[in-house]
Amino acid sequence: MQIDRDVPIPTRDGSPVLADVFRPDGDEPVPAIASFGPYGKDVHWPDRYPLYDLVQNNDHMNWETPDPEWWVPRGYALIRIDTRGTGKSPGRMDLYGPKDAEDFHDAVEWAAEQPWCSGKVASSGISWLAMMGWRVAAEQPPHLAAVVAWEGLTDFYREAAFQGGLYTHGFIEGWWALQIEPQRTGDDGEDWREVLPAHPLLDDYHRVRATDLDRVTVPVLSAANWGALHLHLRGNIEGWRRAAAADKWLVVHTGTHVDPYYADWAQELQLRFLDRFLKDRTDAMDGVAPVQLAVRHGRDVVWRDAEDFPLPGTQWRELYLGEGSLDWSPGAPATATYPARFDTAPATEPLEITGPVALDLWLSAGQDDLDVLARLQHLDVDGEPISAIGPQGQPVPMALGWLKASHRETDPERSEPYRPWHPHDREVPLTPGEPTLLPVEIWPTSITLAPGERLRLELVVEDTDLGRMMAHDDPRLRRSAEGATVHLGGEHASHLLVPVIPAGQT
Numbered sequence: 001m002q003i004d005r006d007v008p009i010p011t012r013d014g015s016p017v018l019a020d021v022f023r024p025d026g027d028e029p030v031p032a033i034a035s036f037g038p039y040g041k042d043v044h045w046p047d048r049y050p051l052y053d054l055v056q057n058n059d060h061m062n063w064e065t066p067d068p069e070w071w072v073p074r075g076y077a078l079i080r081i082d083t084r085g086t087g088k089s090p091g092r093m094d095l096y097g098p099k100d101a102e103d104f105h106d107a108v109e110w111a112a113e114q115p116w117c118s119g120k121v122a123s124s125g126i127s128w129l130a131m132m133g134w135r136v137a138a139e140q141p142p143h144l145a146a147v148v149a150w151e152g153l154t155d156f157y158r159e160a161a162f163q164g165g166l167y168t169h170g171f172i173e174g175w176w177a178l179q180i181e182p183q184r185t186g187d188d189g190e191d192w193r194e195v196l197p198a199h200p201l202l203d204d205y206h207r208v209r210a211t212d213l214d215r216v217t218v219p220v221l222s223a224a225n226w227g228a229l230h231l232h233l234r235g236n237i238e239g240w241r242r243a244a245a246a247d248k249w250l251v252v253h254t255g256t257h258v259d260p261y262y263a264d265w266a267q268e269l270q271l272r273f274l275d276r277f278l279k280d281r282t283d284a285m286d287g288v289a290p291v292q293l294a295v296r297h298g299r300d301v302v303w304r305d306a307e308d309f310p311l312p313g314t315q316w317r318e319l320y321l322g323e324g325s326l327d328w329s330p331g332a333p334a335t336a337t338y339p340a341r342f343d344t345a346p347a348t349e350p351l352e353i354t355g356p357v358a359l360d361l362w363l364s365a366g367q368d369d370l371d372v373l374a375r376l377q378h379l380d381v382d383g384e385p386i387s388a389i390g391p392q393g394q395p396v397p398m399a400l401g402w403l404k405a406s407h408r409e410t411d412p413e414r415s416e417p418y419r420p421w422h423p424h425d426r427e428v429p430l431t432p433g434e435p436t437l438l439p440v441e442i443w444p445t446s447i448t449l450a451p452g453e454r455l456r457l458e459l460v461v462e463d464t465d466l467g468r469m470m471a472h473d474d475p476r477l478r479r480s481a482e483g484a485t486v487h488l489g490g491e492h493a494s495h496l497l498v499p500v501i502p503a504g505q506t
Helices: 068-074 098-112 128-139 156-161 169-183 192-198 233-242 264-278
Strands: 002-009 017-023 030-037 077-082 117-126 144-150 220-225 248-253 291-297 300-306 315-321 334-337 340-343 351-364 371-379 399-404 436-449 454-460 485-488 495-501
Touching: 002 098, 017 068, 017 098, 030 098, 030 128, 030 264, 068 077, 077 098, 098 117, 098 128, 117 128, 117 264, 128 144, 128 233, 144 264, 156 233, 169 192, 220 233, 220 264, 233 248, 233 436, 248 264, 291 351, 315 454, 315 485, 351 371, 351 399, 351 454, 371 436, 436 454
Parallel strands: 030 077, 030 117, 117 144, 144 220, 220 248, 248 291, 291 436
Antiparallel strands: 002 017, 017 077, 291 300, 315 495, 334 485, 340 454, 351 436, 351 485, 351 495, 371 399, 371 454, 399 436
């Protein structure tokens, strides 16, 4: 393996970004896989973070990027690039902004012109590296041939900064201190901990950080994780659904935020995909279904191939909130006090719920705004939660949804019954005491109830129990829903819309 360190890559405004290049010995041109991020290309993974179970230690391991010792022997060059203003790259940091996307575009085109490159370049990596993969795809550099987007996101406002209009305070504060500050090359550039709270609506600051999926036309392998409820699940599914690419595959797996990317099955799938579009091995993806889902059965999974997502044949059914209950039929008018929880009766036969979920919640309160935090839990026969695997391996609910009541407006052209689309571009205060419908988007899930098990909906006041990185608790922006009235039955029949998969497909 040949390694070139601190290679300057020119960009359109003359300020270079610096990269490390790992490539096979010899002079034969090979395709390249690029990763572009702010975490420091020179930082050896074990020196900064503990290794995860499936991550092999070697001298070249770098956080969330492809492993050179795996990819280079298989005929690929790897390029790790520091975002401007971080690591070795000079300039003003513009995280996830237009300049970042342009720099990655320019780096792709530079790589394609190098004598060691075949002229075909892909993007690959986890999290931020996947986010930048979506971004550069929308920039449409001519030599970008494919994108492996592993647990990234595509909608900065809805998936990263303000989930349901609630500021992701815990994540932004912790991530910035841990990941960004150590790699900044100076004081130049914005600090999201100061900037984001000043932009609670989806304004131009957020719009320039959203990916135009209509412009994503290169082949995409999008990998989501049912447990990635802190940031990434929605983005990889929405990205796959809405990308204009003719060739695209979706994988939804389980596990930690990092382990699956380096698992044997995952690297072999990535290799097949990249061989197909960077090495013209036309049969490399034969037999790979457009959608592969790890359907959850308690703590186990059963893999299923499908042609689309939501799954064809899904039966969309309403589960109505009653007095502590969830039932397929609406009950008599009643009320409950927030926070509250609602359980189904024990299942009498296996029941699979796989896909997006929506909550139509009727609330009234004595205030003009409040924060709804909704959870779906899978209860075993003893009534104990069967937790999902969270990003760092911690237990998390089976699904989460959020909505700030003043952001309840929906866009009828972009909304679907199972996925309300909130513009988030203005606040509409509640009228105190007036029952008001709040359409809450709950991120997709997969839950299979065995006989005797139950589904629970929890409406909670805070989420710090899930860990600081998943908390929405900024005291400047938080509006507690404690004491609000939940309306049940009658003309205010609050209900969940759930994707029931017919028994023949389980």
